[in-house]
Structures are given as C-alpha cells and as structure tokens.
Amino acid sequence: MNAGGQQQKYRVLLAEDDEINQQIVMAFLSGATHIELTVVGDGRSALEAALGSKYDLMLFDHNMPHITGDRVIRYLRSGNSSNATTPVIRFTADADRADIRTTGGLIDATLPKPLKAETFLSTINSILQGE
Structure with missing residues (x-):
C-alpha cells in the first residue's frame, strides 16, 4: 500500500482470442480491484497494446491469430x-x-487450459508482488 492507504493499481494486458476464455479471466479478476485489465483478441492487437502502454503483467494465449503469443513476447x-x-x-x-x-x-x-481460478489468481498475485 502507498502512503495514502490506497492499494496499488496494476495494469494487466490479456491477449486471448477465445471470448469464453476472456470472460473466464475477467470473472476470475472481477473482485480484484487492484487490477486494471486491458483485453485484446489477437497477437497483432497485443503487440500494438504492449508497444503503446506500459503494463505490470502480460497474459498471453499461446495460439492466437496473426501472431502467436510467443512471437509477440520474443x-x-x-x-x-x-x-x-x-x-x-x-x-x-x-x-x-x-x-x-x-x-x-x-x-x-505457463498455465494450462482450462484455467483454474485458485492457480490463476495465486500465480498472478505472486508475480505482481514480486515473490
């Protein structure tokens, strides 16, 4: 927490082409008021978003249209x-x-699909908190 007593906001980019998986991640994070989520649906949009803004964490699907998640990351x-x-x-x-x-x-x-809420949230929180 910062001096004002407010929780730090983390900017997270989700690059996932499957709308159901997008909804699942959004549902998992619905109670996480400390996370500001940006959602994109393909590798090209993910690259554009990551080149245009600074994020604290990026979530990438491996197989996406246009450019794979791994190629964007590389x-x-x-x-x-x-x-x-x-x-x-x-x-x-x-x-x-x-x-x-x-x-x-x-x-x-790397998290396997289908995503499990507990594993997903604990992995995100440990990375954001630098553990």
Whole structure:
C-alpha cells in the first residue's frame, strides 16, 4: 500500500482470442480491484497494446491469430519496448509439451487450459508482488 492507504493499481494486458476464455479471466479478476485489465483478441492487437502502454503483467494465449503469443513476447523482449522486462504468464492447451514450458526465460509462468481460478489468481498475485 502507498502512503495514502490506497492499494496499488496494476495494469494487466490479456491477449486471448477465445471470448469464453476472456470472460473466464475477467470473472476470475472481477473482485480484484487492484487490477486494471486491458483485453485484446489477437497477437497483432497485443503487440500494438504492449508497444503503446506500459503494463505490470502480460497474459498471453499461446495460439492466437496473426501472431502467436510467443512471437509477440520474443519481439517485446528483444527490443527497446517499455514492456521488455514485464512479467509474462502464458496460457496454453499444450502445457504437457516440454518445449512449451519455458522458452529461454522469456516466460515467467505457463498455465494450462482450462484455467483454474485458485492457480490463476495465486500465480498472478505472486508475480505482481514480486515473490
């Protein structure tokens, strides 16, 4: 908390092409008044959003139209983007594939789909709080 007693607001970018999964994440975060969520539906929009604004955390679906989540992340990490060091959580239905788990330290956490509220929220909170 800051000196004013107000809780810090965290800016979170969600890049997810599936509307149902967007709704699930929004429902999970509905009680999280400390999170300001921006939602985009494809990789191109995710890249534009991440190049245009600074986020505290980015949530990326692995498979998205136009540009995959991993390609967006690699691009942001390699450039002078304000989000080059922003923590990233990746969602994937392919979490059992070994090559999906970590990509050279580009991803801070990978969560399997379908998402589980408890795991999702604890992962987000631990990353935002720097644990």
